Amino acid sequence: MTRARLEAALGALALGAALAGAVMGAGDGANIAFFIAWCAALALLAALALRVPGQIAGPTLLRRAAGVGLVAAAVGVALLANVALYRHDVHFDLTPNRRFTAPEELRTVVAQLGGEVRLTYFYNAGDDAAWTAKDALAVLARAQPRLVLRAIDLDKEPGAAREFGVRAYNTIVVETGGRRVQVDNTVDLRQVAYAILRAQREGGQTVCFVTGHGEPLEGPGGTGHAHLSHEETLQSRAAPGEGDVVEGPPAGLDRLRLALAAFGFGYRPLTLATEAAVPAECSILAEIGPRAPWAPAEASSVAAYLGAGGRLLLALDPASPVTEPLAGLLATLALSLPPGQVIDPLNHYGTAAEKVAVPYYPPHPITDGLALTIFPAVRPIHLAPPPGGVEVAPLMASSQDSFLQGAPEAKGAMPLGVAVRGVWPGAAGEAEFRLVLFGSSGFLGNEYFPAVSNGALAVGALRWLAGDAAAPGVRPPTYSVPEIALTGGEMRAVFLLVEGVLPGSVLLAWFLVWRRRR
Amino acid sequence: MNRFAALLGKETRALFTSSVAYVVLTAFLLIMGYSFSLTLFLTHTPSLVHVFFQIYVLFLLTVPVITMRTLAEERRQRTLELLLTAPVTEAQVVAAKYLASLGLIALMLALSSVYALLLGLFGTPEWGPIVSGYVGLLLLGAGLIGVGVFTSALAANQVVAALVSLSLFLLFWIIDQFGYLLPDPYNALVTNLSLSVHFKPFATGSVYLSDAGFFITMALLGNLLAVRALGRR
Incomplete structure (x- = not known):
């Protein structure tokens, strides 16, 4: 040219x-x-x-x-x-919080709507964040005919607010199937996603956390103290509630509890020893990290609960006593928990081989789409052929290099979690029970709940127990800063790559050029 | 066009057969690799914002080293006259040297993209700010090289060219800090001359076309003035 x-x-x-x-x-x-x-x-x-x-x-x-x-x-x-x-400037918003794009949780939930959901948003016209939320909702509603949005300026239509019983700005009312969920004063659209999931749930479901055995985790009703704070980062805080961080005891269950609340689960502590039977309101029974053995009567009431179609989450770490009543309950399903702690020199968190990391899973609804999960202290689960009418599905296992502490010569993969479903052996009826058993309890605590996919595993297990199949891909809020957790091997590999291979390849290219020129 | 392609090939070969390119690349990768891995291991955060700001500072320091030899070296070796008597224009000479230097910057960024791939492998980073950060760094590099080639065209000595470039870059790095000393509208004018003011939004995922325009103007102006400086001689 x-x-x-x-x-x-x-x-x-x-x-x-x-x-x-x-x-x-x-x-x-x-x-x-x-x-x-x-x-x-x-x-x-x-x-x-x-x-x-x-x-x-x-x-x-x-x-x-x-x-x-x-x-x-x-x-x-x-x-x-x-x-x-x-x-004549133009601005492209590529910020992490994507102010004008609905968050992934809400997009996933809305994309999978099975029936009509009506959203009424009483926004504050003087609040930029509320305008942004309203615009993002309008974009979603335009793409999904099953989502019917009505945005109301609270100052202009106070009558409509009275009709709905709304008293605060930026309140969202979700209605579906005759059920109604209200979220007050929010511009965080993730809360709308969880509100839709709650509204879709037919009947309230309660997770009963077993206490009375010295459970080390400060669960609901425990003495743990947690509060929400805010982590200041380079990213601005675009919406109230965004970036909130739970500060509580490392072993506490506060993050799990908040995540369950977001999905519409109620909770209550349950002193099993003082109850004649597991209360009917307990949709799921959860026993996390007991430190004292169960009484025979407790095991009997749990067996009866499962026989009637109950749902049980058991998280038993190496310090949990698995003696006769509880061991007998598990033996009914041909499950046993040998003593000892798993050490995994291949897949572990940071440099601690006792913090077992699991990167891959056999296919199961609980583990679908999970990344790495980390178990700070874990014991193996022994599986034998299950009795008739019972299905046992391994959820995860340690690597082939793993061994029990003190016995490094006996290496091999060990199951760390199983999901069981079917008809309880010897039960009178045909009601399906479900049970999830983990060889660790620490991954459910505040410290490890946000680590990579731990939170998703915990909530996924409880949702599977509850039979909740609506939008299973939605991840729970972890109330923590997003993090990358690397195993010791991964850290070494990253360092070797960026400090050895990359500069080394440049030096090699230099040497080859120099040699060719000579 | 064929002459220009030949000239560009010659400049690229000259750059990549010299030790400067490999020393700069190796130092860049060692420093950034250490910084990236340390930040990742300590903060566990799937973000490259800190890395982008460190590359930004490294560019201010390394671009003078890359560009100092472009025209000053030709003058020192007395090959500039020979080059200018060849059937190519001054603009083609400057453009070839500019693009060869920009190629090195692009290679540095391409190699550093391994960091982003690692974040993607082990976590779920926000890709928007990562892409905008790399676009911002490429535009910043383009602007800085334009100024560097210009100073190399002015100076007879490589070291002088590098020092002048470095001084200009450092001045335009911090010039926004002095904006408040001036009355309106000069404060806005001075603040908007700052490299930091125009680069920071790119690194954090907020892209303004005016920031892109600033770096494009820098590159064009630097090249134009370099051609004029060559023509004056």
Whole structure:
């Protein structure tokens, strides 16, 4: 292409883009067209400036003045061009919180809606974040006909607010199937996603946490103290509630409890020893990290509960006593928990081989889509062929290099979690029971709950026990800063790659070039 | 165009057969690799924001080293006159040297993208800010090289060229700190000359076309003035 043709092409591009911008009028589209015109015009001006002769005839003073004048003109044009661009600027929001895009949780829930869901949003017109939330909801509602949105300016329609019993700005009311869930004062659309899931749930479900055996985890009703704080990061806080962090005892269950509440589960502590039977309101019974053995009567009432179609989560770590009543209960399903702690030199968290990491899982609804899970102290589960009518599915296992503490010679993969379903052996009815057994309890505590996929595993297990199949891919809120957890091997691999392989490959290329030149 | 392609090939070969490119690349990768892995291991955060700001500072220091030899070296070896008598224009000479240097910057960024891939492998980083950060760094590099080539065209000595470039970069790095000393609207003008002010939004995922325009202007102006400086001689 000749120089004149290039200049003509640049001129045509600048003119065409400017005209297109003018036709579009105002808005981002027009400003993008203006930006294209700006770039082409600037390049054209530079090309034309090159045509000015480098040396002009005349006295020295005139030659210098011409040179200085050309430089001053170029700098002046550059400044003016930037001022013009500044006045027709376009902004692309690539921020992590994506202010104008509904969060993934809400998009997933809305995409999988099975029936009509009505959202009524009483927004505050003077609140930018509320406007943003309203706009994002409108975009979603336009794409999903089953989501019916009604956005109401609370100041303009106080009558509608009275009709709904709403008293606070930015309140969202979710209605579906005759059920109603209300979230007060929020512009965090993830809360809307969880509210829809809660509204979709037919009948309240309660997780009863067994106490009275010295459970070390400060569970519901325990003495643990937790509070929400906010982690200041480089990312701005776009919405109230966003970036909230739970601060509580490391072994506490506060993060699990908040995550369950977000999915619509109620909870209550249950002193099993003082109850004649497991109360009917307990949709799920959870025993997490006991430190004292169960009484025979407790095991009997749990067996009866399971025989009637109950759901049980058992998280028993190496310090949990698995003696006769509880061991007998598990033996009914051909499960046993040998004593000892699993050490995994291959897959572990950081540099601690006793903190077993699991990167891969056999297919199961609980583990579907999970990344790494970390078990700070875990004991193995022994599986034998289950009795008739019972299905046992391993959920995860340690690596082939793992062994029990004190017996490094006996290496091999060990199951660390199982899901069991079927009809309880010897039960009178045909009701299906479900049981999830983990050889660890620490991964449910505040310290390890946010680690990679631990929270998703915990909530996934409880949702599977509850038979909750709505939008199973939705991850729970962890009330923590997102983190990357690396095993010791992964840390070494990363360091070796970025500090050894990469610079080494450049040095190798240098050596090859040097050798070739010689 | 064929002459320009030949010239660009020659400049690229000259750059990548010299030790400068490999020393700069190795130092860059060692420093950034250490910084990336340390930040990742200590904070466990799937973000490259800190890495982008460190690359930004490293660019201010390494671009003068990359560009100092472009034209000053030709002058020192007395090959500039020979080059200018060849059937190529001054603009083509400057453009070839500019693009060869930009290629090295692009290679540095391409190699550092391994960090982003590692974050993607082990976690779920926000890709928007990562992409905008790399675009911002490429534009920053393009602008800095433009200024560096210009100072190399002015100076007869490589070290002088590098020092002048470095001084200019450091000045435009911190110039926004002095904006408040001036009355309106000069404070806004001075603040908007700052490299930091225009780069920071890119690194955090907030892209303004005016910031891209600033670096494009820097690159064009630097090249134009370099051509004029060559023509003056």
